[in-house]
Amino acid sequence: MAFGPYLLLATLEGLVTAAVLSLMALGLSLVFGVMRVVNVAHGEFYMLGAVLAWWFSTMLGGHPAVGFLLALVLSPLVVAAVAFVAERLVLSRLNYEPEATIVATIGLLYIIQQLALSFYGADARPVEAPFSYRIQLPWFGYSAYKLAVIAASALMMIGTWFVLTRTKIGLVMRATQYDRETAQAFGIPVGKVYAGVFALGAALAAFAAVLIVPIQQAHYLMGHDPLLLSFIVVIIGGLGSLRGTVVAAILIGLSDGIVSMFFSPTLAKMLATFLVAMVLVFRPQGLFGAAAR
Amino acid sequence: MISLLPRGKTLVLHIGIVLALLALNFILPEYHRGVFSRVLVLAVFAMGYNIAFGYTGLLSLGHAMFFAAGLYGAGLTIYHLDWGVWPAFAMGLAAGLALALLVGALALRTTGVAFMIVTLMFAQVFYLTTLYFTTYTRGEEGLVLRQQARVLAFPGGALDLSDPSTRYLVALTLFTLVLGAVLFLVRAPFGRSLVAIKENEERMRMLGYDVFANKLLSVALSGLVCAASGAAYAVLFGYVGSGFAAIQYSILPLLWVLLGGAATTLGPLIGTLLMFYVIDLASSHTTAHLLVVGLVLIGLILYFPKGIVGTIRERWAPWLP
C-alpha cells in the first residue's frame, strides 16, 4: 500500500478514537467544570458501560442490532444510576472537597474494577456490531460501523451542546457552576444538580464504551488508558470548554492513530504524557482554553 | 514548658515502639516476621510520603516514581554493574533525590488538583520508561538479584541480607533512623514551616518565607526517604520490577498514611501494618482484595478523615507528635 492510503487509514482510525475520546472527555470535563471534582473513576464507568453492553447484547437472541440497540439505551442508564447513587452516598457527604473526592473516587475505581472482575471475569469478550457492511475504497475496505461510530458521537456531542446551551437544564447547570451559593439561594437544588451532572458524565462515558465494544472487546481493565487520554484531552482543551474538548480530542485521537503506526506505542504514550504534563505546568489554562478561573 | 526536642512521654513512646519491634524479631513466627520486614520497609515509604502529603499538604499521586527510582537505582547497578550493596544503595538515594528535585521544580509550579494530575503523569512517564527499556529492566516480569550480591559488607565482616533475621533487623534499623529523623524534623523550625505552609501559604510569604523553596525542599526530602525505602526493598527482598512504579504504588502510601493518620509520626507504620493484614486476611477469604482497598479508602475519607493516630491525638492525647 502506498503512503497516501496508509495515512488515510491512520486518519480514519484516529477519527474513531477521537469520536470516543471526545464523548468521554466531555463527561470528565462536565463533572470537573460544574462540581470541581476530578473523577478518577471515570474510566471505570466507561469499562462498566462496555461490560454491561456485552451482557445486554448477549441477553437477547436474534439479529445483533437488537441486542446492540438495547445496550446503547440501557447501559448508559444503568451506569448513570450507579454514578447517581455513588454521588449521593459518598461525594455529597464529602462536601466536594477536591482532595477528599479524589481519594473517594480512587476507592470507587477499585470497587467497580473488583466487581467487574468478580462477576464478569478476566476475559475480554466481543460484542457483535449491529451491521457488518464494509465500504470498498479503491485501496482498502473500511468498516461502515466505524464511520457510524463517528457519526453517532458527533450527534451525541451536538445533543449535549444543545442541552447545555439552549435548555433550562443547561441554564441551571451553568448557574450552579458559576456560583454554588447563589444558585442555592435562588432555589436551585444544588445537590440534585450535582448528582445529575455526575450521572450524565458517567452516562457519556458508558455511551462511548457501547460504541467501542464492537471494535474493541470488553475487559475489566479497559478503563485505564481512556481515562488517561481523556485527562489529556481535558487539560489540553481547557477545562469546561466544549469546543476545546472536541478540538483536543481530534488532535489527540489523530496523533494517537498516526503516531502509533510509526512509533512503538509505549514510546508514543511516554512522550504524549510527558508533553501534556509540561502543558499543565507551563500553560495550566490549556492550549485552547481561556484564562483559568 | 515549650521544648524543641522530643522528651517525656513522646520519647518513651517512640523508644518503646522500636524496642517492641526489636523483640518481635525473636517472637514472631517465620511468616509474620517476613510480613513485618516488608511492612517496616514500606512504612519508610509511607513516612516519606507523609512529609509531603501530611506535613506540607502536597497531595501527590506520583510517589511511586521516587520509590521506584530508589528500587531501580540500587537494583540495576547491582544486577548489571555488580556493584556492592553500599554504593548501590547510595545510587538509589541519589536517583530518588535527583528525580524529586526535578519533578518538584516542575510540578510545584501548579497547586491543588493540577499538582495531583501532574505528579500522576510524571509517575506514569517513569513507569512507561521502565517498560520501554525492557531489555534492562525486564518490565513487569522484573529482575531477581542473586543472593551472593545481597551482602552488606562491613570492615569487620558481612551481613547476608537474605537471612530472615538479618533482613528484619536491617529493615528495623532503617525504620528507626527515619522515624528518629521525622520526629526531629517535626520539632525543628523547618518542620514548623512546612506545617504552616500547609495551613496558610500567603501568610508564610508575608513572614518572609520563600514558599516555593520550602516546598521543593519538602518534596526532595520526601523523595529521598521514599527512595531509601525502594533501595532497601531491592537489596532486602532481591526483586526489582516495574509493578512498583505503577499507579497502585502511588495510591498505596496515600492509603497507608490516611489510615494511620496524616501528619503523625507513628501513623504511617500503623496504617501500613494494618492495611497489610487487612488485605492478607481478605485474600485468604476472598480474592477481592481490590474491593477491600476501595471500601477502606471510602470509609476512611467519609468517617475517619484524620486516621487512627490522628483521631487518638484529637480525642485523647494532644501531645502525640
Next chain:
Amino acid sequence: MAAVNPLLSTNALSRSFGGLKAVEKVDFSLPQGQTRAIIGPNGAGKTTFVSLVCGRVAPSSGTVVFDGSDISRMPAHRRVRAGIAYTFQITSIFANLTVFDNVALAVQRRLLGDRQHGLSSRLLLKHGLDALERVGLGDRAEALAGNLAYGHQRLLEVAMGLALKPRLLILDEPTQGLSDGEIESFIALVREIASEATVLLIEHNMDVVMALAERITVMEQGRILAEGTPDEIRANKAVQQAYLGGDA
C-alpha cells in the same frame, strides 16, 4: 525639615484590575521613624496601595523604593526580609498551631537571616516569648491560636509582625472588631512600637488615627487627595467634603 532620604517612597505607582484603576500614579514618601496613617473611603485603594508596597500585588507601572533601593520587582518574601512587615486586614494567623509556634515562625525566619547570631533554640524561645509578652499574650503561649478570643488573635497578628523586628510595619485596619478597652491598649502598644520602627497604618477609626498619626495621607479613588498633620487634615475643605463630612 531636613532633606533626609525617606525610608519608603513610591513614584507614579499604579495598579489596575481589568479596567478599574485601583491605584493611580501615587507619589508617596515616608521618612524614617514617622507614624503615618492612610485614610479614605472604602474602595479608595488603600489596601491595594500597601499591597504594592509589601509585594503582595505587582504594580502595573511605577516604582517602589525602600531604603534607597528599588524594590518594585522584588518578590514579597524578600521585601519582608529587607524589613517590611505586613499584618493582615482579615486576621490571618495559623489557627491549628500554638500561639508560640505562630510567633516562632516569624522569629526563626528573622534569625535565619541574622548573620551575627543565627538560629538557635535558645534564641528562638527567648525572642518568641518576648514578642508575646509585649502584646500581653505571654501566658497563652501553649494555647492553640484558633482558640484565642478575636481580640487576642489580632494581638497575635501584631506580635508576629513585631517578632520580625521590621523597619517598616504596615498595619492594615488593626483595630477592626476590637472593643473600646482593647483599642486603648492597642494604641499604647503601637506608640511603643513606633519608638523603634516606622509605622504605616490604614485605619477607619478616626480616634485611633488622631491619637497615633504624626501625618495623615488621604486617598480617594486611587489617588492621594491630601496629606498633612492631623490638624491640617481636619481643616482641609476637600477632605471634609470627600470623607470626614460623611462620617463626623
